[in-house]
Amino acid sequence: MRIVVIGGDAAGMSAASQVRRNVGAAARIIVLERQSWTSYSACGIPYWIGGQVEGGPDRLVTRSPEQHRANGLDVRTRTEAVSIDLAAGVVRAEAVGAGGSAGTFEYDHLVVATGAVPLVPAITGLDLPGVHRAQTLDNGLAAIASLALGPRRAVVLGGGYIGLEMAEAAMDRGLDTTIVDLSPEPMHTLDVDMGARIRAALTSAGVDFHGDEPAREIVAGPDGRVAAVRTDRGLYPADIVFMGLGVRPRNELAIAAGLPVGDFGGILTDDHQRVVGCDTVWAGGDCTEVMDRCVGRRRHVPLGTHANHQGRVIGLNIAGGDVAFPGVVGTAITKFQATEIARTGARVAEAADFGLDVVCTTIEAKTRTGYMPGVAPLAVKMIAERGSGRVVGCQIVGGPGAGKRIDTAATAITNRMTAEQIIDLDLAYAPPVSGVWDPIQIAARQLSNLL
Ligand SMILES: Cc1cc2nc3c(=O)[nH]c(=O)nc-3n(C[C@H](O)[C@H](O)[C@H](O)COP(=O)(O)OP(=O)(O)OC[C@H]3O[C@@H](n4cnc5c(N)ncnc54)[C@H](O)[C@@H]3O)c2cc1C
Numbered sequence: 001m002r003i004v005v006i007g008g009d010a011a012g013m014s015a016a017s018q019v020r021r022n023v024g025a026a027a028r029i030i031v032l033e034r035q036s037w038t039s040y041s042a043c044g045i046p047y048w049i050g051g052q053v054e055g056g057p058d059r060l061v062t063r064s065p066e067q068h069r070a071n072g073l074d075v076r077t078r079t080e081a082v083s084i085d086l087a088a089g090v091v092r093a094e095a096v097g098a099g100g101s102a103g104t105f106e107y108d109h110l111v112v113a114t115g116a117v118p119l120v121p122a123i124t125g126l127d128l129p130g131v132h133r134a135q136t137l138d139n140g141l142a143a144i145a146s147l148a149l150g151p152r153r154a155v156v157l158g159g160g161y162i163g164l165e166m167a168e169a170a171m172d173r174g175l176d177t178t179i180v181d182l183s184p185e186p187m188h189t190l191d192v193d194m195g196a197r198i199r200a201a202l203t204s205a206g207v208d209f210h211g212d213e214p215a216r217e218i219v220a221g222p223d224g225r226v227a228a229v230r231t232d233r234g235l236y237p238a239d240i241v242f243m244g245l246g247v248r249p250r251n252e253l254a255i256a257a258g259l260p261v262g263d264f265g266g267i268l269t270d271d272h273q274r275v276v277g278c279d280t281v282w283a284g285g286d287c288t289e290v291m292d293r294c295v296g297r298r299r300h301v302p303l304g305t306h307a308n309h310q311g312r313v314i315g316l317n318i319a320g321g322d323v324a325f326p327g328v329v330g331t332a333i334t335k336f337q338a339t340e341i342a343r344t345g346a347r348v349a350e351a352a353d354f355g356l357d358v359v360c361t362t363i364e365a366k367t368r369t370g371y372m373p374g375v376a377p378l379a380v381k382m383i384a385e386r387g388s389g390r391v392v393g394c395q396i397v398g399g400p401g402a403g404k405r406i407d408t409a410a411t412a413i414t415n416r417m418t419a420e421q422i423i424d425l426d427l428a429y430a431p432p433v434s435g436v437w438d439p440i441q442i443a444a445r446q447l448s449n450l451l
Helices: 010-026 042-049 065-070 137-147 161-172 192-204 252-257 304-318 348-354 403-414 419-423 439-450
Strands: 002-006 028-033 074-077 079-085 090-095 103-106 109-112 116-118 153-157 176-180 208-210 215-220 226-231 235-237 240-243 247-249 281-283 290-292 297-299 332-336 339-345 358-366 377-385 391-398
Touching: 002 010, 002 103, 010 028, 010 065, 010 109, 010 304, 028 079, 042 137, 042 161, 065 074, 079 252, 109 304, 137 240, 153 161, 153 226, 153 235, 161 176, 161 192, 161 240, 161 332, 176 226, 192 208, 192 332, 192 339, 192 377, 192 391, 226 240, 281 304, 332 403, 339 403, 348 358, 348 391, 358 391, 358 439, 377 403, 377 439, 391 403, 391 439, 403 419, 403 439, 419 439
Parallel strands: 002 028, 002 109, 028 074, 109 281, 153 176, 153 240, 176 208
Antiparallel strands: 079 090, 090 103, 116 247, 215 226, 226 235, 290 297, 332 339, 339 391, 358 377, 377 391
């Protein structure tokens, strides 16, 4: 069996490794990866740039190309797949650096795991020295080189989770930090009332947050490096700029080959991650759309959690299994300094779009029993469908220990539990980690009174 995998990170390498584990030497697995690394953690890049993770890019590599090769995978780095011929079952690749492989690769099964591309606004100056992304390890190396020049002021474009993580990195590096964002409040994947709490945490840490104020231009200084970011309302001096504006599926190769993509540009697959209409082509991770099982629609939810899970499903199915990827409920977590931020399910702001009539409540609670040192406030917003009482969304903003409580809500949403049923859950308690009533249950109790 000949397998070609395009993309050597989370989804691609999970798929390749599963096939290797289950089929052994009977599978010839070639992985085409245009960068120099495989199985790296993009998620760790902000903490590396900020200095919390010390050392070189290898610190973020879970498994190097050499380690994969030792496991029997034929990994071709600095090798870019440039076309797919579905009828002939062939991928053509070009070398994009020393040691890359140009050539054609025949497959019995093809795995497309090309990830996502950062969104780039149509403004001038984004290519100036000192303007950085946080998508790849090469991006991280470039940002760290810029930091070595001794910048004093950073502007972050975008207040989503990568923007917040880059703002924390900039603060960790001792920079005066400004965020400019298109949305009124940070983290537009939460409702604005919860976003306002995040803005309060940013402001009290000294970050200058400007909502409803997208960047219009990156201005160069006399030395040709970035000097400022212009919006409709201001000019913010910047010695370094970090971009965190979101991503879209990297779909060009797939579209050129004739693979189907959905409304968000992600490759369309069935629940086994097989590309719709293509028996021998599989796709997973950020280049695909995924079924949101809470609202019953496809979305683009680019997260490492799904990419790894979908890659495993692809590998098992290529190996002859019959495994479905059940979909997602949109669970995500991040933090800014001591403030943890988490969300799952639908927001109130989008409920009507999904045909949901909802009731919501927001409660204030504590991360641990009030008399314990280190106790911190947290807020839980819980959303349920009117009538059925089914919980459809939850958002948390609070101190250390707050965020991972979202997993209880995600589990409840996955299993279509009502607020009443959450009240009856047997959740853990000890004074250093929780109150007697978990904040999720306090929110469920208050919500059930409104239903
Ligand atoms: C700064 C940052 C922080 C993040 N933090 C989190 C987090 O905390 N939690 C979380 O769940 N997710 C997080 N993510 C998202 C997570 O990293 C991605 O969802 C995950 O990496 C997607 O895996 P993937 O395999 O689909 O795509 P990718 O990891 O993007 O891998 C795709 C690979 O394909 C290669 N490729 C693309 N086209 C070609 C081609 N034509 N030929 C050869 N190779 C090609 C690319 O070079 C790349 O290595 C973060 C992302 C970023 C950027």
